[in-house]
Amino acid sequence: MSIKDTATRVAILDTLATRVATELKAAKQELQAGLKDAKAETGTQQISVDLAGRDIGKATLVQPKAAAVVTDPDALLAWVRTVAATEITTRLVTEVRPAWVANLLKQLTATGTAEWADPDTGVIHDVPGVTMQGRAAHVRLTIPNDGKQAIATAWQSGALTALVLPELEAGEQA
Template structure:
């Protein structure tokens, strides 16, 4: 293959890759909207992926659990100073030890409310400065090796032309 042929091949593959990437972004957004609608209307969160009559995988709307998020560092720091003063480090910057904060957030997420049980006294404290913040649902696509092989075979046999036809943009006119 000549250098010119190599350059042509790269230009073609680059153009197709960018076009497919854009098409994929829009297709994923459409899928997520569809899955959110299905969940709201029927409770459906998972659908099978079908290629030419064969199930090749699943698409699932994943709704992560809310994450404990520090929303008021000052209030949280003041509270930690009263219940666990050894977990506060003072330097030029005063902060809660990261390992302890991570453990606190993990416990709050497990309980599902911004409360902390003192392991020594058993007293349950409301934790200021941390809230459980919902995280955005996302779509998870699961295509096992057999499904990927089926897609590759269908591509080689030109059976995907009616399933996926990304539109290449019209050539832009250069202004002289």
Template sequence: MSLKDTATRVAILDTLAKHITDQLKAAKAELETGLRTAKAETGTQQIAVDLNGTDIGKATLVQPKAAASVIDETALLDWVREVAPSEITNRIVTEIRPAWRKNLLDSLTAAGVIEWADPETGVIHEVPGVEMVGRAAHTRLTIPADGKAAIAEAWRSGALTTVVLPELTAGGEA
């Protein structure tokens, strides 16, 4: 293959990849909206993925638990100075040691409340400057190896032309 042929191939593949990426983003947004609606209306959070009558995987709406998040650095820093001063690192900027901060937020997230139990004294502290913040739901698509093989075979045989190709060839910006 000549250099010119290689450049042409790269240009074509790059253009198609960008167009497919745009279509994928739009399709995923539509799927997530549909799953959110289904959850609100019927409680459904998972649907089967079907290709020509064959179950090839599943699409799931995942709603992560709320996680502890610092909303007031100063309040948290002042509190740590009181209850765990050895976890403070003094530099030009004073900050909580990152490992201790991560452990604190992880333990608050696991507990589901903004309360910390001092392991040495057993005293329960309400932690200022931190709150439980909900995390955005997202869609998880699970396609096992045999499902991927079925999609590849459908692509090779031309069976996907009515499913995917009209959107890719519908004109407009490529």
């Protein structure tokens, strides 16, 4: 293959990759919205993915549990001064050591509440400056290797043309 042919191939693949990435993003958003609707209507959070009647994987709506997030650093700092003053580093700016905050948030996330049990005293504290916030749902695709091979075979045979290519042709030029 000549350098000119290689340049042409790269230009085509780059253009197609960009268009496919755009279509993929839109399709994932549509899938997530559909799964959210299905969950609300019927409780369904997982659907099978099939190709020509063959089950090749599954799509699952994943709703992570709420995570602890610092929403008021000053309130958190004032509280840490009273329960774990050695975890505070003073510089030009006084802040709680990031590693300690990360561990605290991990503990609070695990318990699902903004209450911390002091390991030394056993006292339960409401942690100021930290709230539990929901996290965005997302879709997880699970396509095992044999499913990926089935997709590759269908692509090579042209069987995916009607499913994928019309959407690429119908979209606006990038």
